[in-house]
Amino acid sequence: MTVQDVLSPFTAWKNLFRDPVTVRDPLTERPGAARYRGFHKNDVAECIGCGTCEAICQNAAIDMVPVDGIETKEGDSGLRPQIDYGRCCWCALCVDVCMTGSLTMSNEYTWIDSDPDAFRFVPGVDHKSWDDAELGYHRPDGHRLTPPERIVMREMDPERRIGNFEEIVDGYSVEEARAEAERCVACGLCVATCPAHMSIPDYIATIREGDYEAGLKLLYETNPFSQVCGRVCTHKCETVCAVHHEGDPIAIRWLKRHITDQVDRDRYVDIIGRPAGETGHKVAVVGAGPAGLTAAFDLARMGHAVTVFEARKHAGGMTRYGIPEYRLPYDALDADVDVIRAMGVDIKCDTPIGDKVTMTGLEKDFDTVLVAIGLHLGRSTRIPGSDHPKVAKAVDLLRAITDGETIDVPKTAVVIGGGNVAMDIARSLARLQKQIHGEVGMTVTALEDFSHFLADPEEVKESFEEGIEIFDARGPREVLVDEVGNVTGLKTWKVVSIFDDKGRFAPTYDEGDERIHVGTMVIEAIGQAADVALLGEALTEKLEWNRGRITVDADGRTSEPWLWAAGDCVNGPDVVHAVADGHRVAASMDAVLKAKELS
Amino acid sequence: MKDLTDRLGTLFSLGDITEKRDDLAFVSVAPDLLRAVITHLRDVEGFTHLVLLTAVDWIEGGQFQLTYLVHNRTRARDIGLRVFIDREEATMAGIHDLWPTAATYQRELKEMFGIDFPGSPRIDEEFILEGWTDIPPYRRDFDTKKYAEETYFHRPGRETFDPATHMKDKLYPGEAS
Numbered sequence A: 001m002t003v004q005d006v007l008s009p010f011t012a013w014k015n016l017f018r019d020p021v022t023v024r025d026p027l028t029e030r031p032g033a034a035r036y037r038g039f040h041k042n043d044v045a046e047c048i049g050c051g052t053c054e055a056i057c058q059n060a061a062i063d064m065v066p067v068d069g070i071e072t073k074e075g076d077s078g079l080r081p082q083i084d085y086g087r088c089c090w091c092a093l094c095v096d097v098c099m100t101g102s103l104t105m106s107n108e109y110t111w112i113d114s115d116p117d118a119f120r121f122v123p124g125v126d127h128k129s130w131d132d133a134e135l136g137y138h139r140p141d142g143h144r145l146t147p148p149e150r151i152v153m154r155e156m157d158p159e160r161r162i163g164n165f166e167e168i169v170d171g172y173s174v175e176e177a178r179a180e181a182e183r184c185v186a187c188g189l190c191v192a193t194c195p196a197h198m199s200i201p202d203y204i205a206t207i208r209e210g211d212y213e214a215g216l217k218l219l220y221e222t223n224p225f226s227q228v229c230g231r232v233c234t235h236k237c238e239t240v241c242a243v244h245h246e247g248d249p250i251a252i253r254w255l256k257r258h259i260t261d262q263v264d265r266d267r268y269v270d271i272i273g274r275p276a277g278e279t280g281h282k283v284a285v286v287g288a289g290p291a292g293l294t295a296a297f298d299l300a301r302m303g304h305a306v307t308v309f310e311a312r313k314h315a316g317g318m319t320r321y322g323i324p325e326y327r328l329p330y331d332a333l334d335a336d337v338d339v340i341r342a343m344g345v346d347i348k349c350d351t352p353i354g355d356k357v358t359m360t361g362l363e364k365d366f367d368t369v370l371v372a373i374g375l376h377l378g379r380s381t382r383i384p385g386s387d388h389p390k391v392a393k394a395v396d397l398l399r400a401i402t403d404g405e406t407i408d409v410p411k412t413a414v415v416i417g418g419g420n421v422a423m424d425i426a427r428s429l430a431r432l433q434k435q436i437h438g439e440v441g442m443t444v445t446a447l448e449d450f451s452h453f454l455a456d457p458e459e460v461k462e463s464f465e466e467g468i469e470i471f472d473a474r475g476p477r478e479v480l481v482d483e484v485g486n487v488t489g490l491k492t493w494k495v496v497s498i499f500d501d502k503g504r505f506a507p508t509y510d511e512g513d514e515r516i517h518v519g520t521m522v523i524e525a526i527g528q529a530a531d532v533a534l535l536g537e538a539l540t541e542k543l544e545w546n547r548g549r550i551t552v553d554a555d556g557r558t559s560e561p562w563l564w565a566a567g568d569c570v571n572g573p574d575v576v577h578a579v580a581d582g583h584r585v586a587a588s589m590d591a592v593l594k595a596k597e598l599s
Numbered sequence B: 001m002k003d004l005t006d007r008l009g010t011l012f013s014l015g016d017i018t019e020k021r022d023d024l025a026f027v028s029v030a031p032d033l034l035r036a037v038i039t040h041l042r043d044v045e046g047f048t049h050l051v052l053l054t055a056v057d058w059i060e061g062g063q064f065q066l067t068y069l070v071h072n073r074t075r076a077r078d079i080g081l082r083v084f085i086d087r088e089e090a091t092m093a094g095i096h097d098l099w100p101t102a103a104t105y106q107r108e109l110k111e112m113f114g115i116d117f118p119g120s121p122r123i124d125e126e127f128i129l130e131g132w133t134d135i136p137p138y139r140r141d142f143d144t145k146k147y148a149e150e151t152y153f154h155r156p157g158r159e160t161f162d163p164a165t166h167m168k169d170k171l172y173p174g175e176a177s
């Protein structure tokens, strides 16, 4: 044994006074890596309760649950994801797919609790210490599981479309429609916003599966104007689409159109199904617009004998006599009307109610009556000169164009109004000007400025493309007439404000900013009213009214037990609302007719 | 990396070449060339470290992709070899004789994708899945959600609401459709 051997245990002691080479107790704090996938966080104010996170989770770890203080409203189901950490494998698929980006993960992963149910909670609602953690996994920028961009709809370019009334929009090919349909996450948030509550995700699914007949059946269960709506619907559903939070909303309207385009029109009635057996009840409908015809469609399918009385030469109402052909070709509308006729609905055209056939007569001859007469009287600005024969109402001109009447097409014309009707008449006249005079000379003047414009942005864009001039924030003051009595234009002032502080319509102007818009014709497109003369004095007296409109309850019933009213003349403002009204009236009438049978 | 892929190209017939970074490239090679190319990379080009061996299921094309990533320590760069094999006859020559660690990867691939490496040590023994009876779980036709639903019970008291149905109940309960 050497001295070294004896001392060696003690040589280690010299290290006693050195700095340690290890870190003392490294385990008191164990932060996860910056992008660690730890417990979830959810910004519940951003979350819309679409449930896409639930749908993608491969472990069925997520439930969508109602939460106190979060309301169910359009575009938000009011549900929020609850996660069961007994099943979660921390894969972050839910974070990657989240439609709003509200769902993220903290880098917190340590948590001890003896109650297993504590590990099931609603992130963002059941507060946790990591709610404000900045680190953790977030979906990286640009990383998307669903393509954010809509499949572009091909359209005829302005040069080709301006000289004719051909349909502008091409419609999707099968491949394009499928690609667009693949973007839908099938959350169904849109269904509540659609006035007719069409089964949107289900019919979009039929496009993915290529089962167009099933799609068509679904469409006509809720909307007998599917070909019409597939082209001109105001598509409010798209404003609440989950995809629109971080991309373009699904082109719901174009997909609906695609289904109707894919099925041979001869097959429609077989697919939609024939009516039920006859009940013996007789229903009269006044007005063959979407409201009247939808009610007629439903009632006929329930087995009632329905007669529709229509003043005009053809059925369709404003969808035929208002909406221009380049947006809605007549054959698409005709096809929808044919389906309604095939259900046994008797549509009598050229039969205005009022003089020869009266409401009293209908009351006598039928069990129940529906009035769905729309809004066909154009309103006037009543500015000086507006009673001149060269001052026309937009709806009158649009009707004349549909009826193929020869119109004295002016080289230059000025439209008053900034809504879609104003764009429709401006663009229709622009086409006629191009055909007759070789060039467009249309001016539109609107009260609203461009940031508050009423017409759809596409309408404004396409009008500009077609060479129409649009002046925003201009108030009409006078139709100018020269000494020999010809209209020469419209005088406008700059609009300062449109509503007073109580929100009432009371425009104010800057008189110093005056403009003369040249035109030998002026067209008023500032709104329409219902022509209720058909009711006759006695019925008008009996009925309850609310500001010039017949009062109806939620089912469309008037104060007279035999009479219902629906569509634009009581509610409005568009085709799909008229369709929804029609359904409600049909259900209500059917219930009343059935009750009669029992009594 | 171009110097390397050029040299490789003169010796072997290569498929697609993807230069990801200055120090990372991927090259596709036919299955029967894989052993020759990877041996050359190891013994001649200094790629002595097998970083990983992994697979992708390209179910639409009926193929599995195997990716062999190897690393050159002195030049601090990586090259990945991509090999596509038939999904139905999923068999590949092993490289466990070149790198013993490859046996572990190969055993994992057998279990998770069902790709066989005949002769690889313990290739047929269970790896991490015990008593697995379904198709290999990393195959894309394996329905994870269905399996999870059938295999693991839910904690009692769980309930979920369908958004569209919930909205109908709250916003328009009386109406049809």
Ligand SMILES: Cc1cc2nc3c(=O)[nH]c(=O)nc-3n(C[C@H](O)[C@H](O)[C@H](O)COP(=O)(O)OP(=O)(O)OC[C@H]3O[C@@H](n4cnc5c(N)ncnc54)[C@H](O)[C@@H]3O)c2cc1C
Pocket: A232, A233, A234, A286, A287, A288, A289, A290, A291, A292, A293, A309, A310, A311, A312, A315, A316, A317, A318, A319, A322, A323, A324, A351, A352, A353, A354, A372, A373, A374, A375, A376, A395, A398, A420, A421, A424, A531, A534, A566, A567, A568, A569, A572, A573, A574, A575, A576, A578
């Ligand atoms: C120019 C214009 C463009 C439009 N564009 C769109 C659009 O793009 N998208 C959209 O969704 N909506 C659009 N609308 C609105 C849409 O057309 C209406 O909301 C819808 O047609 C209303 O349907 P309805 O059945 O209530 O009335 P209407 O469609 O107006 O139908 C009423 C029917 O009753 C008939 N009638 C009236 N009085 C009598 C009587 N005494 N006897 C017999 N029959 C009578 C009328 O002739 C008419 O056929 C547009 C409207 C206009 C004016």
Ligand code: SF4
Pocket: A056, A057, A058, A059, A060, A061, A062, A083, A087, A088, A089, A090, A091, A092, A093, A094, A095
């Ligand atoms: S992290 Fe994965 S397993 Fe966990 S809840 Fe999200 S999707 Fe489901």
Ligand code: SF4
Pocket: A042, A046, A047, A048, A049, A050, A051, A052, A053, A054, A080, A081, A097, A098, A099, A100, A101, A102, A103
């Ligand atoms: S996917 Fe996102 S927005 Fe939709 S419910 Fe889940 S957390 Fe909310």
